[in-house]
Amino acid sequence: xxxxxxSNAEHSTPPDPKELAPLLxxxxxxRLLLWGIILVYLPAMWxxxxxxxxxxxTAIAFVIWVILLTxxxxxxxxxxxxxxxxxxxxxxxxxxxxxxxxxxxxxxxADKK
Numbered sequence: 001x002x003x004x005x006x007s008n009a010e011h012s013t014p015p016d017p018k019e020l021a022p023l024l025x026x027x028x029x030x031r032l033l034l035w036g037i038i039l040v041y042l043p044a045m046w047x048x049x050x051x052x053x054x055x056x057x058t059a060i061a062f063v064i065w066v067i068l069l070t071x072x073x074x075x076x077x078x079x080x081x082x083x084x085x086x087x088x089x090x091x092x093x094x095x096x097x098x099x100x101x102x103x104x105x106x107x108x109x110a111d112k113k
Contacts, residue, residue: 015083017110017111017112017113019082020082020106020110021111024082024108024109026079027108028109030072030075030076030079031076031108033072033075033076034072037068038069041065044061044065045061045062076089076097077089077095081103081104083101083104083106084101084103084106086101086104087102087103088101088102088106
């Protein structure tokens with residue numbers, strides 16, 4: 001049986017890891033930024049409370065941190081997989097910050113192997 005005209009019957013070869021390196025580096029940088037904002041939370045709240053001695057001002061710092069967290073989490077989630085072109089960390093409504101693409105299974109450090 002023949003394939004219909006215009007179908008994508010060709011099987012592409014896996015991309016060269018050296019070609020993926022710049023795009024995987026971007027994804028790793030976005031993930032590092034996300035982990036950084038998460039790890040900053042406790043020290044930032046403690047320092048704010050110590051410096052201001054005010055729960056109100058600490059609450060303002062918390063709201064600012066949540067806004068930054070939301071922005072950075074969205075920024076990290078919107079990273080595209082260099083192999084398949086889909087969102088690396090999102091599959092439909094599922095957002096998982098795993099070390100593999102949720103679509104094609106490309107590992108975050110595939111260029112380092």
